[in-house]
Amino acid sequence: xxxxxxxxPGLVKPSETLSLTCSVSGGxxxxxxxxxxxxxxxxxxxxxxxIYYSGTTNYSPTLKxxxxxxxxxSKNQVSLNLTSVTAADTAVYxxxxxxxGYSYGTYWYFDLWGRGTLVTVSS
Amino acid sequence: DIQMTQSPSTLSASVGxxxxxxxxxSQSIGTWLAWYQHKPGKAPKPLIYKASSLESGVPSRxxxxxxxxxxxxTISSLQPDDFAAYYCQQCNTFFGPLxxxxxxxxxxx
Numbered sequence: 218x219x220x221x222x223x224x225x226p227g228l229v230k231p232s233e234t235l236s237l238t239c240s241v242s243g244g245x246x247x248x249x250x251x252x253x254x255x256x257x258x259x260x261x262x263x264x265x266x267x268i269y270y271s272g273t274t275n276y277s278p279t280l281k282x283x284x285x286x287x288x289x290x291s292k293n294q295v296s297l298n299l300t301s302v303t304a305a306d307t308a309v310y311x312x313x314x315x316x317x318g319y320s321y322g323t324y325w326y327f328d329l330w331g332r333g334t335l336v337t338v339s340s
Numbered sequence: 341d342i343q344m345t346q347s348p349s350t351l352s353a354s355v356g357x358x359x360x361x362x363x364x365x366s367q368s369i370g371t372w373l374a375w376y377q378h379k380p381g382k383a384p385k386p387l388i389y390k391a392s393s394l395e396s397g398v399p400s401r402x403x404x405x406x407x408x409x410x411x412x413x414t415i416s417s418l419q420p421d422d423f424a425a426y427y428c429q430q431c432n433t434f435f436g437p438l439x440x441x442x443x444x445x446x447x448x449x
Contacts, residue, residue: 279437320393325431330385
């Protein structure tokens, strides 16, 4: 079955760039949208953005100026870069697959998620 | 942009109880809504998509209803494994960012 695994540094200094990778196993990233979502400590889920495997992206307006999501089909990976981080960017970061289908109408939802990786922003 | 408001924020209930969580959208989103269950340290799990369609493998005690601006997630008979956080999410980028409700923590009474 398809599995998602997030990886990257657990500690990032303020003003630096947070870089994470989502490795997809058991299936190809092709023909799907892939998203990053985060959860700050004690708070709810926040959508960061998504990418179609071919490169089309859509970002949350609140993070758009600092976010880049990319996909590497040869490595079957999706990556997240978040620049100029502050303590407010401390969170568990999740990778998820954004899936569409049709059943008496089109639907979309996040059908697969990774377990997440905690990133702390601190000097 | 659309705002998604869940209620209650915290819900205390007992095994066997019937519970309902409500999610309200600030404007109509049709049936573009999903529900997720999230336990600490685990991957969020989809429960319901398209407002009322049950994800494969999810027990039938979970059900979703609603359209437009008001949606509900109902658990017909709480089981010990159901104590977790639950989130609704608007699922159409036409309406703006794919935002989540603030979550409902379902606790053991």
